[in-house]
Amino acid sequence: MTILFDRRSSLLSLLLVGCLLGGCQPTSPEFFQGYAEGEPVRVAAQQSGVLTSLTVQRGDHVQTGAALFSQEHAQEAAAVTQSEALLAQARAQSANLDTGKRTPEIAVIDAQLADARARLRLSTDQLTRQQTLRAKGFISAEALDQARTQLARDQAHLAEIEAQRSSAQLPGRKDERMAAVAQANAAQAQLAQSQVRLAQKSQTSPVTGQVEDSFYRVGEWVGTGQPVLSILPPQNIKVRFFVPETRLAAIHAGENVRIHCDGCGAPITAKVRFIAQQAEYTPPVLYSENNRHRLVYLVEAWPASKDATRLHPGQPVDVTLK
Structure with missing residues (x-):
């Protein structure tokens, strides 16, 4: 009996020590899953005509006012x-x-x-x-x-x-x-x-950013209003992540969050600008207290332009609250 009591005492002691040690450890941060997304600026032709030059290509970095493309303009010059x-x-x-x-x-x-x-x-x-x-x-x-x-x-x-x-x-x-x-x-x-009509035959970049894509080649006919290039400025890069219904009250517009991604180095600070009013995912379950955690809401946060260049559209990220 003495030996059994000693063993039980030792086990309780170990459990107590483990609980104490576990209570002393800091709680791991809560991560919300999401991804980076860009809103490119599409530069369109203001008039129809044949594309005669395309001075940039995908991946190029352009400054505001840089020449992008031009169209045939003999008729406009004569006018x-x-x-x-x-x-x-x-x-x-x-x-x-x-x-x-x-x-x-x-x-x-x-x-x-x-x-x-x-x-x-x-x-x-x-x-x-x-x-x-x-x-x-x-x-x-x-x-x-x-x-x-x-x-x-x-x-x-x-x-x-x-x-x-x-x-x-x-x-x-x-x-x-x-x-x-x-x-x-x-x-x-x-x-x-x-x-004005002559000037519209040559387009310059309205923003500073990276050329994401080109939709026409030199020699092709471009209709009025058709995008020829898309440019992604750093200020148009944002992060979209999803927050469970049970944690939605902890996030408010205007507050800062931290963004973590592979190869990004230090966390990136971003400001919350948008919180969806409706659930992003609503499975066919009753909205009972036991099932509310299955609802998630879309939240959008925007980093500063100098930090946004560290993110790439489509890149998965983890978000923590500050």
């Missing part, structure tokens, strides 16, 4: 040239209405004005002579009337030429000038539109 010519024409017409007639044209009017003045002097002298002769009875009253008519005619002609000289120095009428300005503005807008 720009035509619009530039129409704008120059409209501006010239508007300037012509603002300045009046040209100097050579005014010189012609001045010559006509000098001739009209000379004719007026001549007809004035003739009328004076005719009046003298009529007073002496050498000419008829009809001859005197002809001299007076000629003088009136020359006076009217001089007034007409003087009016032409004055109007030649004036700009066009207000309505004409307004119409010319409107026409020049319309030509300017048409040129801007043509330049």
Whole structure:
């Protein structure tokens, strides 16, 4: 009996020591399974046309504003040239209405004005002579009337030429000038539109990142709005993981989590941005307390851009709460 009691005492002692030691050990962290995912930026053709150049390929790292691809643009370039010519024409017409007639044209009017003045002097002298002769009875009253008519005619002609000289120095009428300005503005807008359409034939990178894929080859026809390349910027890399229903209350949007992956080195800190409102996986079981652990909810966390480059889309990860 003594030996049996000693054995039981020793066993209880070992169990007690084991329990104490087990209680002193730190609890292992709780891991949630997930994977990295990227949201690439798809760069599309803004107009349809044949792809003439593709300056990047899959795997290349591009900076914002770097040239990506271009399409055939002969028609758009011709439209720009035509619009530039129409704008120059409209501006010239508007300037012509603002300045009046040209100097050579005014010189012609001045010559006509000098001739009209000379004719007026001549007809004035003739009328004076005719009046003298009529007073002496050498000419008829009809001859005197002809001299007076000629003088009136020359006076009217001089007034007409003087009016032409004055109007030649004036700009066009207000309505004409307004119409010319409107026409020049319309030509300017048409040129801007043509330049935009030409610029749309060459695409640059809207983001900095890695080229994930190209969907067309040089020489192929690309439709309007069709993606030609996809680029993944670091800020578009996120982690999706799944949390059981029983642990959902422990995670909140805006909090940080730690991401662990093979070959990533130190854990990566990421901020929770999205928590699904509905269960990601709902097996056909009753929602009893014994089965709630089978429900999992999708959670998305976004690491900083400098750390996101350590992750690769599709890579499995483990997530722990901080």
